[in-house]
Every structure is written in structure tokens, then in C-alpha cells.
Amino acid sequence: MIRADRISRFLFGLYLAAFFVYLFAPLTIMAAATFNTSRFPTVTPWQGTTLQWFAELARDRAMWQSVWTSLVVAFFVVLISLPIGTAAALILTSLHARARGFLYALMVSPLLTPGVVIGIATLVLWRQLGVGGGVFLIVVAQTSFIICYVMLMVAARLQRFDRTQEEAALSLGASKLMVFRRILLPFLRPALIAAAFLAVLQSIENYNTTLFVRGFETPLTVFIATKVRTGLTPAVNALALIMIAMTVLGAVAYEFVRRRQAAAGARTG
Amino acid sequence: MAELYRRFGGGLATVFVGLVFLWLAGMVLAPNVMMIDYALRPNLPPAQVGGPDDVYSLDNILYLAKEGVHRAIFFKTVWASAFVAFATFVVCYPLAYWLAQHATPGQLGIALLALTIPFWINEVLRTLAWYILLAFRGPLNAALLGIGIIDQPVRWYGNAGVLAGMVYAYILFMLFPIYNSIESLEKAQIEAARDLGASTWRIHWRVVMPHAKAGIATGCVFTFMLAAGSYVAPALLGAPGSRWFTEIIYNWFFEGGDWNRGAAYALVLLVLCLVVVLATLKLARVNLTDVAK
Numbered sequence: 153m154i155r156a157d158r159i160s161r162f163l164f165g166l167y168l169a170a171f172f173v174y175l176f177a178p179l180t181i182m183a184a185a186t187f188n189t190s191r192f193p194t195v196t197p198w199q200g201t202t203l204q205w206f207a208e209l210a211r212d213r214a215m216w217q218s219v220w221t222s223l224v225v226a227f228f229v230v231l232i233s234l235p236i237g238t239a240a241a242l243i244l245t246s247l248h249a250r251a252r253g254f255l256y257a258l259m260v261s262p263l264l265t266p267g268v269v270i271g272i273a274t275l276v277l278w279r280q281l282g283v284g285g286g287v288f289l290i291v292v293a294q295t296s297f298i299i300c301y302v303m304l305m306v307a308a309r310l311q312r313f314d315r316t317q318e319e320a321a322l323s324l325g326a327s328k329l330m331v332f333r334r335i336l337l338p339f340l341r342p343a344l345i346a347a348a349f350l351a352v353l354q355s356i357e358n359y360n361t362t363l364f365v366r367g368f369e370t371p372l373t374v375f376i377a378t379k380v381r382t383g384l385t386p387a388v389n390a391l392a393l394i395m396i397a398m399t400v401l402g403a404v405a406y407e408f409v410r411r412r413q414a415a416a417g418a419r420t421g
Numbered sequence: 422m423a424e425l426y427r428r429f430g431g432g433l434a435t436v437f438v439g440l441v442f443l444w445l446a447g448m449v450l451a452p453n454v455m456m457i458d459y460a461l462r463p464n465l466p467p468a469q470v471g472g473p474d475d476v477y478s479l480d481n482i483l484y485l486a487k488e489g490v491h492r493a494i495f496f497k498t499v500w501a502s503a504f505v506a507f508a509t510f511v512v513c514y515p516l517a518y519w520l521a522q523h524a525t526p527g528q529l530g531i532a533l534l535a536l537t538i539p540f541w542i543n544e545v546l547r548t549l550a551w552y553i554l555l556a557f558r559g560p561l562n563a564a565l566l567g568i569g570i571i572d573q574p575v576r577w578y579g580n581a582g583v584l585a586g587m588v589y590a591y592i593l594f595m596l597f598p599i600y601n602s603i604e605s606l607e608k609a610q611i612e613a614a615r616d617l618g619a620s621t622w623r624i625h626w627r628v629v630m631p632h633a634k635a636g637i638a639t640g641c642v643f644t645f646m647l648a649a650g651s652y653v654a655p656a657l658l659g660a661p662g663s664r665w666f667t668e669i670i671y672n673w674f675f676e677g678g679d680w681n682r683g684a685a686y687a688l689v690l691l692v693l694c695l696v697v698v699l700a701t702l703k704l705a706r707v708n709l710t711d712v713a714k
Contacts, residue, residue: 160621164515168516168519171516174589175535175536176535176539178547178553178554179539179542179550181553181560182546182550182553182554185553192556193553194553194556194558194560196559196563197563236440236441236443239436239437239440240441240444242429243422243437246422246424246428247424247425251422258449262449264646264694264695265691265694266647266649266667267650268650268670268690269456269650269687269691270452272456272670272674273452273453273456273687276452276456276459276680277451277452277455277456279680280455296444296449296452299444299448318428327430328430329430332429332433353541353543356543357543357545359653360650360652360653360667363652364671373545376546376549377545380552380657381657388549392549395542395543396542400541400542402541403538403541407534
């Protein structure tokens with residue numbers, strides 16, 4: 153019995169090790185290949201340690217152009233999805249149960265739609281209106297589903313809102329607009345910041361939807377995927393490494409803010 | 422709705438309703454309606470649009486049923502996506518169970534952090550990482566040759582590559598729902614089953630999995646949908662013999678120049694995903710509200 157227990161424990165340890173190797177080995181190898189002189193990114197054989205690929209990346213004008221495109225798109229996606237997502241969450245919480253169920257299903261439906269279908273549907277609608285693919289359509293297509301995430305995050309925070317605060321302010325003579333601006337919005341602020349962060353990330357990382365509505369634009373993900381097919385060098389790994397570093401820093405910061413707020417919430421609540 | 426106006430006043434409430442209407446009608450419903458319209462019309466030169474030939478029909482969808490290669494790729498995508506969901510489940514279940522029932526809070530914290538970091542990184546980069554790892558002269562072949570498991574390099578690009586890349590990409594969508602649902606299982610139930618003589622397999626089959634049914638269904642549904650609609654993994658890790666349905670759709674739009682047929686294929690993909698999602702959730706008695714968490 154004890155021996156069987158030890159064997160199963162050993163096997164589980166093996167599985168756990170394999171799982172985390174599976175999780176991190178590809179990323180580690182991709183990162184390491186940045187520093188190999190080999191023209192095709194790899195770690196076998198190691199031909200010499202270099203930083204030349206960072207320099208080559210910095211010289212790549214097309215790459216900078218695609219970074220710019222992605223940032224412009226992300227900016228507008230946040231600008232549009234935050235107000236609409238917030239409005240959607242507010243409407244949802246002020247509806248009766250039956251109507252809410254239907255509206256909710258409609259509102260989360262973009263999350264259950266494959267990304268390519270969202271891109272295609274947006275593309276055909278706007279062609280009918282004489283608008284072709286480009287930054288505008290990328291923003292429209294991405295926003296249509298990123299709003300869902302904003303809505304869900306804001307709605308989650310709204311559930312903890314204490315309506316008596318609003319009533320108190322109203323009875324003290326504040327206008328409804330003022331109550332919204334001075335009480336509800338500040339309360340939602342943490343959720344809005346988190347949602348904005350998530351929206352930027354979702355926008356920059358999107359590929360499936362963007363691919364269909366990009367027109368002649370080349371956002372970052374499209375740039376990387378094209379490079380893979382037309383001539384991959386470790387310069388792309390350098391780009392990947394920088395993006396990973398920024399994402400991880402952002403994620404850690406996000407987690408840090410979230411935990412601090414959770415702690416603050418626990419104190420006041 | 423009256424409640425909304427009472428709470429925020431006419432001006433603000435109207436702005437909210439207007440914004441949400443713009444989103445749902447203009448960005449969600451209208452595009453899909455237009456896609457259906459495209460799917461049902463023939464592909465005509467501009468001069469004939471609106472003419473006598475421009476009538477609704479199911480021709481574009483029937484074309485998929487008749488064209489042998491496309492039909493085969495469609496069915497392959499369906500079963501391969503189901504297989505991806507199954508493989509992801511097999512990979513994730515033991516870890517989810519361990520995290521939910523056995524891990525100490527310290528282990529749990531570290532494991533969750535380690536799990537989330539790769540998934541903040543974007544899907545194209547994760548796929549690129551696999552592209553490098555699986556290259557013909559790449560590290561995986563070098564390592565396997567080194568150990569002596571194989572004596573000739575293997576061409577991983579193709580079905581194996583796509584499968585590995587997809588399972589990798591969707592681990593978290595499977596792990597978290599299962600973890601959440603196993604977490605609420607009382608340890609006492611597992612102990613009771615063990616005391617009554619149930620084997621480990623039986624405990625999982627008869628106690629843990631039925632309890633975690635909702636989480637398992639949610640994870641599988643999401644993984645299936647993401648896999649069926651994926652374009653990156655098959656495009657980067659695939660080979661000519663492992664084409665994915667999304668690639669066929671892409672070709673109709675940007676190489677075949679027949680948007681109507683492309684829209685019809687996209688519609689088929691959408692209906693497939695909706696049917697699978699809703700049917701599975703219904704079977705597992707999961708509410709849509711619980712899924713979005």
C-alpha cells in the first residue's frame with residue numbers, strides 16, 4: 153500500500169515536471185535563440201553568442217510601422233470599448249430578470265463567435281457601405297468583441313456597489329449626472345483600469361479577426377506571422393523577447409494592483 | 422428600462438441606450454445579417470448585382486457539401502478540434518485536480534502564476550515558439566537524435582505540429598474552469614469513496630468528474646470553438662496536407678475572390694460552433710451566465 157502510494161506520487165511528480173517543461177520549454181528556446189548568431193532562429197547548434205539581432209530589429213522600418221499601427225488601433229479600441237462596455241453593464245444591472253437573460257446572451261455572443269467570423273462579418277457589412285479594410289475596420293471588428301470583456305469586468309464590480317450611497321447623495325441635493333460622475337465612476341475606476349489594460353492586450357495580440365479586416369495595413373501580429381513565412385531571422389525573436397518582457401511586466405503590475413485593491417476592498421468591506 | 426431612466430436621468434440614460442444600441446445593432450447583429458445575406462446570394466459581376474440572377478439560394482452552402490476536398494477538410498477540422506479539446510482535457514485534468522484538492526496555498530500561488538505568465542503572451546508568439554522548436558533542423562529533433570530515440574529527423578509540421586500548438590494555446594481555457602469546479606468538491610466525499618474501497622480510477626470517474634461536469638463542459642466547449650476557428654496554428658505549424666477549414670475560408674476571400682462562397686463557409690463554421698457550444702452546455706446543464714466567468 154505504502155509502496156503503491158510512493159509510486160503514484162513519483163508518477164505524479166513526473167507528470168508535473170513534464171507539464172511545466174511543456175509550458176516553458178518553447179518560450180525559453182525562442183528567447184534563447186535571440187542570442188545565437190545562426191540566421192534561422194534555433195539553439196542547436198549554438199554558433200556564437202551575439203546581440204546583433206536586436207540591432208537588426210531596430211533597423212527594420214516595417215517593424216516600427218507595424219508597432220505604430222497596433223498602438224493606434226489599441227488606443228481607439230480602448231477609447232470606444234470602455235464607455236460602451238460600461239453602459240452595457242449599467243443597462244444589464246437595471247433590467248428585470250427575464251429581459252436580462254436575453255440581453256446578456258446577445259451581449260456575450262461575440263465571445264462565442266469564432267474570431268475569423270467576426271472579421272468576415274464586419275468586412276462584408278462595410279464593403280456594402282463602401283469602406284474597405286484598414287485601421288478603421290480593424291478597430292470596429294476588434295471593439296465588437298472586446299466590449300464584452302469590459303462589460304463583464306464592470307458588471308462584476310457593479311455587483312458590489314452599495315446603492316444607498318447614490319440615494320444619500322441625491323437626497324443631499326446632488327444632480328443625477330453629478331452622482332454618476334462623483335460616486336459611481338470613481339467606484340468603477342479600478343475595474344475600468346483593469347479593463348483598459350485587458351483591452352490593450354487583447355487588441356495588440358489579436359490575429360484571427362484582424363487578418364480579415366486589415367486591408368493593406370500590417371499590425372504587429374500580422375507582421376510576425378508574415379515574417380515566419382517570408383524569412384524568419386532571430387530579429388523576430390528579439391521582437392518576441394521584448395514583447396514578452398513587456399507583457400510579463402504589465403501582467404505583474406496588473407496582478408499587484410489587483411491584489412492591493414482586493415486587500416483594500418477587504419478592509420473597507 | 423424605466424429603472425435605468427429613473428436612476429440616471431433622461432440624458433445619461435439615453436446616451437447609455439444609444440451606445441449599447443450602436444454596439445449590438447451596428448457591430449454585432451448587422452454584420453452577421455449581412456454575412457448571411459452574402460452567403461445566400463450568388464457571386465456576380467457588379468453589373469448584374471440586383472438583376473434577375475441575383476436571387477437567394479443555398480448554392481454556396483451546397484457547394485461545400487458537393488466539393489469533396491473542402492468537405493473532407495471541414496469534417497477533419499471538426500473531429501480534429503474535438504480531439505484537441507480531448508487532448509487538452511487529458512493534459513489538464515490531473516493538474517487541475519491536484520491544484521484544487523491537494524496543493525498547499527503556497528504551491529497553488531506559484532503554480533497559478535507560472536500558468537498565467539505564458540498566457541499573457543500573445544498567441545502568435547506562442548505559435549512562433551513552437552515553430553522554432555519543431556523545425557526540421559530544430560531543437561526537438563536535435564534532442565531526440567541526441568538521446569537516440571529517433572535516428573532520422575522527423576517532419577513535425579503538419580498534423581502533429583498543429584495539435585501540439587493548439588493544445589498548448591488553450592491549456593488555460595481548460596484548466597481554470599475544471600479547477601474552479603473541482604475546488605468546490607468536499608474532501609470528505611473523496612475520503613468516503615476511498616474508505617468504501619473505491620479505486621483511484623473509480624473515485625475520479627464516479628465522484629470527481631460528475632461533480633466537475635460543468636467545468637469540464639465549459640473547458641471543452643471553449644477549446645473546441647477556439648480550435649475550430651483558429652487560423653494561426655494551422656497556418657504556421659501546418660503542412661499542405663493538414664489544411665484547416667479557416668484557411669479555405671481565407672482563400673475564398675483573398676485568393677479565390679468569391680466573397681459569397683467565403684461568407685457561406687464562414688456561416689457554416691459559425692453555426693457549427695454555436696450548435697456544439699449550446700448543445701454541450703445544455704447536456705451538461707450549464708448556464709450561459711456561468712460560462713462567461
